Amino acid sequence: MMFLATFHWGWLVAALLLGFAMGWVAVVHRGNGVSRSLAGWLGALVALLLAASLMHIVPGRFGYWLDLGLIIFAVYLVGCGLGSWLRDRVLPGPVGAS
Numbered sequence: 001m002m003f004l005a006t007f008h009w010g011w012l013v014a015a016l017l018l019g020f021a022m023g024w025v026a027v028v029h030r031g032n033g034v035s036r037s038l039a040g041w042l043g044a045l046v047a048l049l050l051a052a053s054l055m056h057i058v059p060g061r062f063g064y065w066l067d068l069g070l071i072i073f074a075v076y077l078v079g080c081g082l083g084s085w086l087r088d089r090v091l092p093g094p095v096g097a098s
Contacts, residue, residue: 004068015072019079024087026080046073 005012034042049070052058058066 004071008068008072011068011072012075015076016079019076019081020083020086021079022076023080023083023085026084 033039049066053063053066053070056063
């Protein structure tokens, strides 16, 4: 795990910054999200991939790519949370009609 973080630190920083930017922008646009059923399927897919990674089901190069992809995805989600939280703290909310 430390090898992935040491060798791919540039990609991890890029994922964090991209997630931060998307978290900052996502607060502005209130579009339609995914449906509950699709969110459930996506959550199950991530859980399945995480279980496959932790149990070392996927060997060799593809297992390495799976681990790297999951780490980059997690760092991206952390960046999204930080960007959204910071935008909420820094910028004032919408002004109500008086």
